[in-house]
Amino acid sequence: MKPPAEWIHRILDLSLLRCASLVVPGKQRSEWWREWHAELWHVRQACAPEGSASWMGEREITAFCLGAFRDALCLRGDFGKRTRPAAVFQGSAAQCVLALAAALVASYAVALLLPGVRAERSLSPRQVSPGLVLIQNAGYSDDDLPTISPAQYRVWKGRKQQYFDGFAFYRVAQESVEREFASSGSREQESWEIARASSNLFVLLGLPVKFRSPEAKADSSLPELILSEKTWKREFGADPNVSGMEMNVGQRRARIVGIVPDDSRGLPGNVDAWLLQPDSAIVSSGVGYAVAHLTALGESEMWRPRVPITVYNSDEPEDDLLGISLGEGTPEPWPVFLFTVLLAFLALPAVTSVSLGEYSVCSQRPSWSKKLCSWGFLIAKIALLLAIVNFVSLDLAYARTTLASTQAVYIQLVSSFSLCLFGLRWVFKDQRQRCPVCLRRVEHPAQVGLASRTFLAWNGTELVCMGGHTLLHVPGLPTSWFSTQRWLYLDTSWEFLFAPSVAGPRNELLSGWSAH
Amino acid sequence: MATEPKLSHTAAMILQALDAGFVYGFSIMEMTGLPSGTVYPAMRRLEGEQLIRSQWERQSVADAEQRPPRKYYKLTPAGRETLQASRKRYPLLERLIPTEEEKSV
Numbered sequence: 001m002k003p004p005a006e007w008i009h010r011i012l013d014l015s016l017l018r019c020a021s022l023v024v025p026g027k028q029r030s031e032w033w034r035e036w037h038a039e040l041w042h043v044r045q046a047c048a049p050e051g052s053a054s055w056m057g058e059r060e061i062t063a064f065c066l067g068a069f070r071d072a073l074c075l076r077g078d079f080g081k082r083t084r085p086a087a088v089f090q091g092s093a094a095q096c097v098l099a100l101a102a103a104l105v106a107s108y109a110v111a112l113l114l115p116g117v118r119a120e121r122s123l124s125p126r127q128v129s130p131g132l133v134l135i136q137n138a139g140y141s142d143d144d145l146p147t148i149s150p151a152q153y154r155v156w157k158g159r160k161q162q163y164f165d166g167f168a169f170y171r172v173a174q175e176s177v178e179r180e181f182a183s184s185g186s187r188e189q190e191s192w193e194i195a196r197a198s199s200n201l202f203v204l205l206g207l208p209v210k211f212r213s214p215e216a217k218a219d220s221s222l223p224e225l226i227l228s229e230k231t232w233k234r235e236f237g238a239d240p241n242v243s244g245m246e247m248n249v250g251q252r253r254a255r256i257v258g259i260v261p262d263d264s265r266g267l268p269g270n271v272d273a274w275l276l277q278p279d280s281a282i283v284s285s286g287v288g289y290a291v292a293h294l295t296a297l298g299e300s301e302m303w304r305p306r307v308p309i310t311v312y313n314s315d316e317p318e319d320d321l322l323g324i325s326l327g328e329g330t331p332e333p334w335p336v337f338l339f340t341v342l343l344a345f346l347a348l349p350a351v352t353s354v355s356l357g358e359y360s361v362c363s364q365r366p367s368w369s370k371k372l373c374s375w376g377f378l379i380a381k382i383a384l385l386l387a388i389v390n391f392v393s394l395d396l397a398y399a400r401t402t403l404a405s406t407q408a409v410y411i412q413l414v415s416s417f418s419l420c421l422f423g424l425r426w427v428f429k430d431q432r433q434r435c436p437v438c439l440r441r442v443e444h445p446a447q448v449g450l451a452s453r454t455f456l457a458w459n460g461t462e463l464v465c466m467g468g469h470t471l472l473h474v475p476g477l478p479t480s481w482f483s484t485q486r487w488l489y490l491d492t493s494w495e496f497l498f499a500p501s502v503a504g505p506r507n508e509l510l511s512g513w514s515a516h
Numbered sequence: 517m518a519t520e521p522k523l524s525h526t527a528a529m530i531l532q533a534l535d536a537g538f539v540y541g542f543s544i545m546e547m548t549g550l551p552s553g554t555v556y557p558a559m560r561r562l563e564g565e566q567l568i569r570s571q572w573e574r575q576s577v578a579d580a581e582q583r584p585p586r587k588y589y590k591l592t593p594a595g596r597e598t599l600q601a602s603r604k605r606y607p608l609l610e611r612l613i614p615t616e617e618e619k620s621v
Contacts, residue, residue, distance in 0.1 A: 034584075038583075038585060038586045039541050039586070042542050042586070046546070063551065066552075067551050067552025070556075071552070071553065071556040074561075
């Protein structure tokens with residue numbers, strides 16, 4: 001009986017061969033598989049005969065199987081050449097657009113898979129009211145710690161304010177919740193992070209509460225419970241009919257009235273659900289978080305994301321507080337992306353020539369329709385590139401975080417700018433090497449002249465359009481008499497070289513072209 | 517002007533190995549030391565250029581030896597001519613892979 005390691009190796013080798021066979025064109029696959037399978041049998045007999053398998057032998061066998069991929073690719077390549085004798089597709093504008101479209105689809109698919117990107121997209125555009133601040137005690141370095149007492153909040157709310165026109169308070173604590181399952185009649189008790197919040201909190205924040213039903217709101221006898229998006233998905237399987245369900249929170253019965261998107265508005269506390277209650281029901285003990293809305297005067301004073309606030313009390317020492325701007329600390333991905341695109345366009349002339357190099361050696365010019373196609377192709381490339389950059393930068397920024405963190409914004413900023421800049425550089429470089437007539441990339445670069453004789457004779461690179469339309473002359477060293485690339489439009493005397501009936505000689509000649 | 521295809525050294529080695537009696541892909545690999553990813557694609561190209569031809573051995577022969585049937589390769593007359601020309605181009609070829617006749621000499 002064969003040892004398990006040998007079986008594993010055999011299965012691995014056969015899997016490699018089977019994978020490679022998928023690359024082989026269907027018509028040749030069965031014979032190809034038969035040959036490689038038979039050869040593998042002999043290779044195994046030679047390198048690792050039964051009962052005397054060794055690591056070195058198995059390595060040789062695996063190397064043999066890996067070679068099958070190259071063979072399969074060669075067959076695929078030959079098949080491609082036979083089925084497309086003129087190789088029209090290779091290097092064409094359509095190929096370029098399709099490749100970019102494929103990259104776009106791939107980056108979008110990754111964006112759909114990453115929970116961070118999904119969360120960010122589901123919140124966009126954010127609807128947090130402008131002019132919101134989180135008020136925290138200035139004596140604490142950690143913004144996530146609760147520092148405001150309900151008594152402080154009540155005092156502020158009761159006073160006439162110059163800088164604020166609305167306050168809300170919430171306090172987070174772990175509480176037991178009990179759910180009833182209508183289908184089985186069973187009950188389940190769990191422990192959630194419940195934020196007991198002022199009933200005006202979400203009105204003040206201006207946040208949309210999803211699935212809020214008018215019936216649920218009409219029955220005001222029960223406190224309203226708003227689930228966070230993550231809890232809704234985790235505990236209720238993202239059931240859209242969750243609104244209206246009742247459950248016990250602590251000792252009280254509450255009714256679920258909607259779902260609120262997770263995170264991102266900068267509210268501290270990892271909250272599973274928000275229990276809205278009137279201010280009179282807020283317990284005086286403990287500490288929590290206070291959110292305030294700025295008046296116009298307050299907004300004019302809020303000139304930084306963090307502003308110190310001093311509260312003067314008549315008979316007590318003054319409170320040193322900190323106003324932390326909500327929603328402004330982390331800019332949204334779309335404006336960040338637009339900003340980087342603008343920066344990249346501004347920086348582009350520093351890294352490449354923005355000229356499209358459509359200068360002709362002779363007086364011949366492409367027709368208006370060709371020019372229009374060329375511009376359309378350029379615009380399509382830029383549009384696809386920007387879409388790819390947008391998704392890739394989001395993928396990179398939110399790959400490891402589900403929160404709109406400052407780190408994510410920086411990652412998006414840097415990646416979006418870099419990708420955009422170098423992507424645009426490629427777009428322009430690619431466009432300059434596209435035949436103005438057929439938009440195919442010019443190929444077969446041939447070095448002409450010597451660099452040491454630049455001032456005596458022309459020195460540079462010549463490329464040819466495989467459609468037989470143009471020759472591109474690129475100077476090796478720009479001079480006053482030949483500073484930029486020029487196109488030479490080929491006349492009918494060149495046609496014999498590119499005619500399909502002489503495909504063989506053409507290839508031979510062009511191979512020689514590359515060599516001289 | 518005669519258009520004799522100029523073979524690469526690898527292709528010439530494969531032709532020489534076939535001429536020396538190494539008629540299977542794996543035996544050519546062993547003889548030449550070339551990897552499978554080089555030998556098999558090269559043989560396909562040589563077959564495409566009609567310098568060699570392939571044939572499956574009879575099932576009965578393989579069954580008798582309790583192994584799967586193999587595909588073996590042979591030089592065509594054109595391949596033999598090309599090999600002769602390649603031997604002039606690569607004089608060490610015959611010393612690297614001697615044929616049976618050369619061994620006996």
